[in-house]
Amino acid sequence: MAGQDPVDLLIVGGGINGAGIARDAAGRGLEVLLCEQNDLGSATSAASTKLIHGGLRYLEYYEFRLVREALIEREVLLRAAPHIIWPMDFILPHDKGLRPAWMIRIGLFMYDHLGGRERLPGSRGIDFKRDPLGAPLKPHLTKGFSYADCWVEDSRLVVLNALDAAEHGAEILPRTRCSEARRADGLWEATLAPADGGPERKVRARALLNAGGPWVSEVLARVTGSNTQSSLRLVKGSHIVVPRLYEGEQAYILQHTDRRVVFVIPYERRYSLIGTTDEPYEGDPGTVAITPDETAYLCGAINRFMAKEVRPEDVVWSYAGVRPLYDDMSESASAVTRDYVFDLDAGDGKAPLLSIYGGKITTYRRLAEHALSKLLPLLGNDARPWTAEVPLPGGDMPGADFEPFLAELQRQKPWLPGDLARRYARAYGTRVDRILNAAGGLNDLGEDLGDGLYEAEVAYLVEREWASSAEDILWRRSKLGLHVGEATKRRLAAWLERQRTAAPDGKAAAR
Ligand SMILES: Cc1cc2nc3c(=O)[nH]c(=O)nc-3n(C[C@H](O)[C@H](O)[C@H](O)COP(=O)(O)OP(=O)(O)OC[C@H]3O[C@@H](n4cnc5c(N)ncnc54)[C@H](O)[C@@H]3O)c2cc1C
16 A cells, blocks of 8 residues: 555554554555554554453443453454463352452353353362362462463564554554644645664554554643643563473462462463562653562462462563553552543544543454444545454454364474474464465575574565564564573574675665
8 A cells, every 4th residue: 555645544553552543443444654763663552461361350340331341352362363362261269358259250251151152161269279270379268269361472472463454555664653644624744754764754644543552642742732631540460481480371360469360371381471560650651671689479379279389589581561541539549440542633533643541452343343333434535344254364264273273384394303293283273274374394495594494485575574673573472592502592592684785775674
């Protein structure tokens, strides 16, 4: 679609909300341009707990609308992307000093029945003295509950939405900042500034969508000149990653002494992911990082419940993000609503501006539908919602069933090592054929960069998924950063540099 003037919709921000709206809008025939100042899915949408969940704890805050929508979305998204989203059992130990068992039972009953559960199992009580699920816990914990939610590879979900948007004609511009936008002659006129210092581009758009996440107020100030922060409440959350604490694919949900919950989740085969915290935040969202106090808090939750102790020295990786929540004036950061809120400035009937506050990764698809239901009438478009039934790129597996798909891949490519076949199938789903092409052996995958990283995969990520740096590939398109050695990282950086110097425009990406 490159070069349309004016475009129908300019989206500022390539997190899950911007990418999800780009996909939906492009599929409804709008000419869409999305700009993201850094890599796609590099801010809040890469720093989540990575759950597609109803949010059991939100029931305590009477967020029934949000929980119901999120519960329904679990199954919709599971069908759309069974490679990057999968069911996960959550074990909730009951601690007598905290929420009473009857309260948890009521919450789980509502969780089971509020929203269209088809594939996921219902909740049940567990006797830890008999059930091996109790083995990773301290022995005084004798009873608990189990329920199901889903896991998602969050930053890959963003990229798959952007990819589908592009395949429906959207133009996606990562590493490009919207530095200015103003209304003129019934249109938006925006300036887009590439991060590499290349020439700025002026674009015109019939509508502007502010999906700037934690920067939503900054973007708003840039386009309206207003300096109001009043609707935005920034709440930081951090996670730590430690060597795996227990065997098994189940996660644990632990009630800390302050009544907050902390998750322990099997992560990247060798690790456990622990999070999150909830801290008011006033700094620059671009430089957010975990503090020693947060690490101590998360270790404290583990050491109250899990048999194996965790110390700050055990942490192999950590990350932090900032929730861009709608400020409902709640006293504590944990109580602020996680639901999304729109701020529509319809202008004088032309050049509308829609800003997004809050939301969850889980509800991004519904958020996109709601956002478009506000914008499309102003653009004279009456196309129907379509994303509920259509798989994301790579998700079109028979029966939305991952394991048979993997088994078939292994049957067709017996030379592919089992770990690599699983990793490729998880990351790329049915699109794995674009990496493997007609390969008849590992030698056909190009240069071996080490630790299971081959040139064919890197080239695919650069050419099709907008990856540009080693960081994009190791930490967002994958989590290989946790697995590969320094030599592989150096070879990858050298490969990207060779591509960049060989490309006529000096950019590694060759879309
Ligand atoms: C600790 C934590 C745990 C969470 N856990 C979960 C969970 O388990 N499940 C769940 O469903 N949700 C979870 N969430 C919530 C979820 O992560 C967020 O709601 C979601 O990622 C927000 O997406 P977004 O697109 O609004 O923001 P972002 O992902 O932050 O995207 C906004 C983008 O806008 C870009 N941008 C800003 N200004 C400009 C500009 N001028 N020009 C161009 N680009 C610009 C930024 O670079 C950024 O990439 C969690 C959040 C946190 C912080």
